[in-house]
Amino acid sequence: MSRRLRRLPVLLLPLLLGTTLVACGSDGGSDKDDTSSSDALHGIAITGDVGKAPKVKWDGKLDVSKTATTVVTKGDGDKIADGDQVAAHIWIGNGTTQKQAYSTYDSGQTETIPASADLNPVFKDAVLDQTVGSRVAVTATAKDAFGDSGNAQMGIGNKDTVLIVVDLIDVTTVLKGPDGKKQSAPSWAPGLVTDGDKVTGLDFKGTPEPNGKLRSATLIEGSGDAVKKGQTITVNYFGQVYDAKKPFDESYSKTPASFAIGVGGVVPGWDKTLVGVKVGSRVVLAIPPADGYGKKGNAQAGIKGTDTLYFVVDILAAS
Known part of the structure; x- marks a missing residue:
């Protein structure tokens, strides 16, 4: 990232x-x-x-x-x-x-x-x-x-x-991709554009405007252990601002990312939603400014203080 x-x-x-x-x-x-x-x-x-x-x-x-x-x-x-x-x-x-x-x-x-x-x-x-x-x-x-x-x-x-x-x-062992049972996507989530296990885009057509709440949903429920606070997890991710045409960052075309979860090393929306998710899962997140970059946003990433961030995250390992 x-x-x-x-x-x-x-x-x-x-x-x-x-x-x-x-x-x-x-x-x-x-x-x-x-x-x-x-x-x-x-x-x-x-x-x-x-x-x-x-x-x-x-x-x-x-x-x-x-x-x-x-x-x-x-x-x-x-x-x-x-x-x-x-x-x-x-x-x-x-x-x-x-x-x-x-x-x-x-x-x-x-x-x-x-x-x-x-x-x-x-x-x-x-x-x-x-x-x-x-x-x-x-x-x-x-x-x-x-x-x-x-x-x-x-x-x-x-x-x-x-x-x-x-x-x-x-x-x-780090999984090559999500591994588990598919779940129905919620109505608030954008559609996924994929190439095999890789996410290459988010389709916001028909997706309702964000409501300011932190949301998460499991699209594929993995069969591994649940992620615990303080563990280092390895993930693939795709991040895009609501209704944007391209991502502000993603790892599917690069290499998976590893980081500690639940300890303040990432935006609050990640810490609040990824603890407890099972390894092998694919989740979709909607992160309002309060749980992202706040009112200042992140100008370098093209993120305004009013932007809601949408992520797809594949949990590939936890240790």
């Missing part, structure tokens, strides 16, 4: 990792190293249990020129495949200063990583085809991990090196 749409779902991890986990580094600069595990870690000792903050003993300044991935502990859980949603703890250290730069263990909350071939190559080998319960270490240049500028927020310069430790805690 577009960055400009504040408090709408975004397919990015928190800002610290947003430029890390998408493929935005230098092309071809992070070829997988074929050295042994010992050589790949350059004498660094990583100890402690998977699921707890790693204890890292450095062996002087980390000097690397290309990326190497090492399985420190091999888990016996499910193998992670392209399209899965992975809950992982991530620890990052500056190889030049030998100091911690970032750790999800500080907050006690895992990151949700959409496993994909589009991951930055620095992370791809640490996630795809690994098994749940594993601890994987990556040594790389800051340029390969974060791009030409490094990551100033982490205190990592573009000439530094990094050690990244990834604990793979859990995995959830």
Whole structure:
């Protein structure tokens, strides 16, 4: 989802990792190293249990020129495949200063990583085809991990090196589309223009004008578990202002979006309606300004303060 749409779902991890986990580094600069595990870690000792903050003993300044991935502990859980949603703890250290730069263990909350071939190559080998319960270490240049500028927020310069430790805690399979029993659409809902499971448009012909109330209806009732407050859900969505000719945003032509629900990270209308919906469901929403962007609207998205937002949302996973 577009960055400009504040408090709408975004397919990015928190800002610290947003430029890390998408493929935005230098092309071809992070070829997988074929050295042994010992050589790949350059004498660094990583100890402690998977699921707890790693204890890292450095062996002087980390000097690397290309990326190497090492399985420190091999888990016996499910193998992670392209399209899965992975809950992982991530620890990052500056190889030049030998100091911690970032750790999800500080907050006690895992990151949700959409496993994909589009991951930055620095992370791809640490996630795809690994098994749940594993601890994987990556040594790389800051340029390969974060791009030409490094990551100033982490205190990592573009000439530094990094050690990244990834604990793979859990995995959830992401559905390809809605999966469940079809329900009758309510009279207030627009018609859907579809291409297979993909929503490509909303047809407002004959749709009554919005009445200022927050509305939701299930078009396909999934057979999965109900979404709980605070979970990370993965969705496809299509958003359009009432009677507009085109969407202001959608994910069906891109990739599904993952975000926490019920905790204020998205517009209130999403938090109020998507908690309790079963995985596999397709729902339609009508969100008045009070539960969307308020009286100011969102000029960057072309949304006025009087606009009612209509969404179709497919719940593909929750973890």
